Amino acid sequence: MASPKHLVLDPNDTRPPTIGHPSAFPSERPNAKATKTHPSKAGNENASIYFVGTATTIMEWEGIRIMTDPNFLHNGDHVHLGPGVGSVRRTNPAVDLDKLPRIDAVLLSHYHGDHFDQKVEASLRRDLPIITTPHARSALTSKGPESFTAVYDLAPFQEMNVDIKGDADMRKRPSLRVTGTPGKHVPPTKPPDELKELFHAVPPTNGWMLEFGYTTDNGTFASGYCIYITGDTLLVDEVKEIPQRFPDKHIDLMLAHLGGTTLPSPSAPVTVMVTMDAKQGVELMRCIRPDVTLPIHNDDYEVFVSSLEDFRNEVEQAGLQGGVVYLDRGEEYRFRVKG
Template sequence: MDIQRLTLDPKQVLPPTRDLPSRRSLPDSLPDAKEVKVHPRGTDGTENASLYFVGTATTILEWAGIRIMTDASLRPGVSAARRTNPAVDLHDLPRIDLVLLSHYHGDHFDQSVEASLRRDLPIITTPHAKDHLTSKGAQDSFSNVHALDFFDRMIVDISSSTSSGNDKRSQIRVTGMPGKHVPTKPLQILNDLLQAVPPTNGWMVELGNSTSSSDFKVGYRIYISGDTLLVDELKQIPERYAGQNIDLMLIHLGGTTIPSPSLSPMTVMVTMDAKQGLQLIQLINPDLTIPIHYDDYDVFASPLDDFKAEVEKAGLADRVVYLDRKDQFKFKVSH
């Protein structure tokens, strides 16, 4: 399959929304972080990229002059009760260049955010989500949506860094990763009928560069699990990336249940709990892991403290960084 391409221009300063209140100007940057964290093994002060935790599965990645938002849950978006507030309001966001949308579900792309976003904002997502986002009529359809199925790949060029000759230009390579909300075939058939949870992707996000005379060179590799259980399909990831370091994993936890955990034992778990989260660390073997999507709704049945306990017991505490909403993690992308 041909690799898709997308070009982002950080000099094009447009608001992420189409309904920015007239009394508000577009901020130049994200709000100051409550706490800035770095790798547990220390830092030499040369970090050139950062990850800002907004809440649920929403983070904002900043590198090479651009900002990528993972999912877009900045307001309550599903029937479950939201327990936490996002770190920043939708209309207080600075310029956003790209959205990575793991799946078309209210706790990842809530209805008020969807209604507000600028219609030409670039979005990379699942084929299912693209079908929905581009079929809303002339006024409300999104016009710059790109679908990636499992292991489909897209190159994102950053235009301001493009130079002639052999000068390096910054690029991002995004690859769709497997994910599955529903663990068994009978439940999948039932879900297909009820359409309770949509198809979901994970992502491999590789930050790097290329020149006119060389292929893409990875400077930092981030695996984002998306809303998935620990299913056999995930075993393909370490097989395909054998011998290639995964610097960071953003792991969706929470042990989300349908319906609410208060109705146990009638519930079905649709995202990883603490034990599965530890098993995914052991399967993927990233240099560092940051848990997200862990306590924002009352359908989350597996507290973050349970994951911390599993990590401590496995002797992996120095390979996990914990972010609260409005915390920032800084890291270095090699040139």
Template sequence: MQHISIDLSNLQPPTRDQPVAEVAESLPTATASKRHPSSPGGENASIYFVGTATTILEWQGIRIMTDPNFLHAGDHVHLGPGVSSTRKTNPAVDLHDLPRIDLVLLSHYHADHFDQHVEASLRRSLPIITTSHARSTLTSKGPESFTNIYDLEPFQQMMINIGSKSAGQSAPALRVTGMPGKHVPVAKPIEKLNELVGAIPPTNGWMLELGYAQNAGTFNVGYRIYISGDTLLVGDLKEIPRRYAEQNQKIDLMLVHLGGTTVPSPSLAPFTLMVTMDATQGVELMRLVKPDVTIPIHYDDYDVFASSLENFQAQVERAGLGGVVYLDRGEEYRFAVRE
């Protein structure tokens, strides 16, 4: 297990003369605040939905951002040889109106998850946990390289200390575990072609656990969040519920990437390839993982998305599944981290 430390007392707020985005004091007030659909109460943490796969989690004075993408409607991203996409929506907050971010979870190095303006604007020392492919890319840009990048393979773990503790006391901490993901269909010809042209990079999901570290070296989990990342419903994902069910570890929340991303464009069907879960696969993942609450993200922001949120809603209802919270951009989900 790897260890990094974030000492909030030593963090200096970015100044406006630095080429960084994080200059605001706080996030905008959420347009709506939602809670557990059946047992709300005791909320002490929140997830703010910016748009596409970008969320910002706040707990114990820190902010964790996932897959930062802050392009606007009409902006384009390059997704591989001959493949581009146009954004259809605006983010809930502009990149240069962000407050301080303490950690980024980057599922993979793709422009719709880490756009060119994000790459140019975030401070170079910002801790980023990602894939080995993304780490290699982000640390190989000479003077513009990011300097605090960590990579995790599936089921590798990293502890992040976010507060100090005195004798006999616990301190808030995070544990991040890499989760498997496949951004291309599991078919040898397709995988070999992708290796050759490098169109779709390797991707991770994450298990983010919020809890308290003890002096004895133990870690008591107070809340567990599974973030699927850009993956299809592949056999590797079956290992997730097996590992956590065996240890009776409940998954409190799942952030599921949907959209049925179809390249090079949904308009070119049937000569297309689906590279993220559609509504049907999203419902099957709910059945597989059995999270207490599910929040769909990454569902309508780009024109390569072919599977609508409405389709997912309808399939959830037909399947008789509950515990789904729907967030629009600018809304937040508040939850309780157990002590």
């Protein structure tokens, strides 16, 4: 494995995440409509995940905020998903883009309109750190004067260290470790002739193993909480191999991108499913065996055809309901990073 890439985040950096005057932006995110915790092991939580909508979340710990897959379109807005393919959003985000609080970095699973929409692309500060795929890095840094300037790419199983700036005499410093994980946004089969162009246009995608922990003076990282973010993927063999690639990794939480996204549209004569549906989501739970699963990315666009209720039913039939927490947009899940 290549040497890990490295990023340092400063919790005292007060610059807004989007282009504009700092006074126009709040320093804190909106209060959560509801707070949820581990179904059976709650207590002493020191970190949180705020669900904005689609695959967009804001994670907070040790004074920094990480945003995943920023999508801030509104009900009725159109998104481009491929050659001649689009969808209309049917929900609103929990917070508007122009009211977004300070964000320290973005974790972007792939360069697709429902994960990095046109308004986000036009508005984000150009030097905001973005961790993403090689494909997305190439796209984001190839826009001439409008290019993003702090983009880091990770291939599957490549690591990146993210330190949180603190007092110089700290014997251990808060840190994050980000590892790319495989994802397959199109079926691993030969596409029908009618969909060949679409297959080639769907961008490569990553999942992530995101670990919160501490790094000691000698450079040793100790994980205190591990989140597996699936990204937009189907349940392919590469994903099923994740437990073998991380045999000693305890997964505290899984953010599962679901929805059974169907392109070019659910009503088209020839279609293809490009994200997990409810059945695949439950099968992945059995494979990964996380303590808790948070289902996201399931009802925000017309191309999502596998509902959250479908997933809830599959979970109950499998007897796994004790390991799932359901968040509505604007709600948060709080957890504890050990250390």
